[in-house]
Amino acid sequence: MEKIQLSTTETISSNYTGEAANRFFSKVLLSPTTIANGGVSFMDGIQYKWQLPKLDLSGLVQNATCDFTDLGTVTRSERTLTVEQFEVNLKLCKKNYKPTFDKMGGSAHSGLASEFANHLIGLVAANVAASRETVIWSGVNATAGMFDGFEVLFTSQAAQPSAYEIAAADVTAANVIAKLQLIVDAASSALYNTPGFAIRIPTNIMKHYIQAQAALGAYDTFYDGATANLSFSGVPLIHCAGMTDNIMFATYEDNLWYGVGAAGDAQSVAVIDQSPLDGSDNVHVVMKWADGIQVANPDEVITYGITNGSNSE
Numbered sequence: 001m002e003k004i005q006l007s008t009t010e011t012i013s014s015n016y017t018g019e020a021a022n023r024f025f026s027k028v029l030l031s032p033t034t035i036a037n038g039g040v041s042f043m044d045g046i047q048y049k050w051q052l053p054k055l056d057l058s059g060l061v062q063n064a065t066c067d068f069t070d071l072g073t074v075t076r077s078e079r080t081l082t083v084e085q086f087e088v089n090l091k092l093c094k095k096n097y098k099p100t101f102d103k104m105g106g107s108a109h110s111g112l113a114s115e116f117a118n119h120l121i122g123l124v125a126a127n128v129a130a131s132r133e134t135v136i137w138s139g140v141n142a143t144a145g146m147f148d149g150f151e152v153l154f155t156s157q158a159a160q161p162s163a164y165e166i167a168a169a170d171v172t173a174a175n176v177i178a179k180l181q182l183i184v185d186a187a188s189s190a191l192y193n194t195p196g197f198a199i200r201i202p203t204n205i206m207k208h209y210i211q212a213q214a215a216l217g218a219y220d221t222f223y224d225g226a227t228a229n230l231s232f233s234g235v236p237l238i239h240c241a242g243m244t245d246n247i248m249f250a251t252y253e254d255n256l257w258y259g260v261g262a263a264g265d266a267q268s269v270a271v272i273d274q275s276p277l278d279g280s281d282n283v284h285v286v287m288k289w290a291d292g293i294q295v296a297n298p299d300e301v302i303t304y305g306i307t308n309g310s311n312s313e
Helices: 019-029 114-138 176-186 203-215 219-223
Strands: 013-016 041-046 049-058 073-082 084-093 198-201 235-239 248-251 256-261 268-273 282-295 302-304
Touching: 019 114, 041 049, 073 282, 084 114, 114 268, 114 282, 176 203, 176 248, 176 302, 198 203, 203 235
Parallel strands: 041 256, 198 235
Antiparallel strands: 013 268, 049 073, 084 282, 198 248, 248 302, 256 282, 268 282
């Protein structure tokens, strides 16, 4: 009997859902600088909408008596974080990549090697993470692949005090300290003393602040590149790479939120070799997820460089 040795065709068709998708997307969507640096708080597992409750208490304290006298006002309100669904649909022809990714196999009709599949997932994931970093701040819902970011959201926040809306002006190394001081001066004592109060800054303002500090003589810190923990007059500065130049936000932690949909409902990752399906030499890369942003208390956010057309206080 003649033994026939058949070549092995490796076909990758992977679809990560449930817990696997949750772990994957948590890693991808937590990687933008805004999330990693604590510029906004993160919530995952949102089915569609998530309510951010707000409680305001007033008039609680009274003189002591022997009786129980109910006194005080509790005002409860909610703001809704709604996640929108997004996707990546990418088609690649394997033959264009075989010369570089030779582990895909020597045959012109070989399947997709796992190394290349993982490489594709990594590249697409990095692109998704970079896009979310930008969308969180400057996204515009009318643009495909985006929701309204915080910069758009705060153009129509009636609850934001007008004193917390600081007019735009280009920030330079010469004036960055004065511009940051405007934000600190605008903050009420209560807001300034709230744990986690910090100023979120874009890359251009971070650069100018480092230059200004170096010019003031902070050579060891700023000429040697030790800029991980920037602060201004004791207020932390949080670098958010997706923010537009000359824009700043100041508030406390757990006030600005970025939410991601439930993994089992909306999130999946797939690299699908089309050869055994339609005979083509194509590979489909598919990612699906849902995300969005919201502010819990817009009356406790100071903005620099954003025109709010709705506040009248």
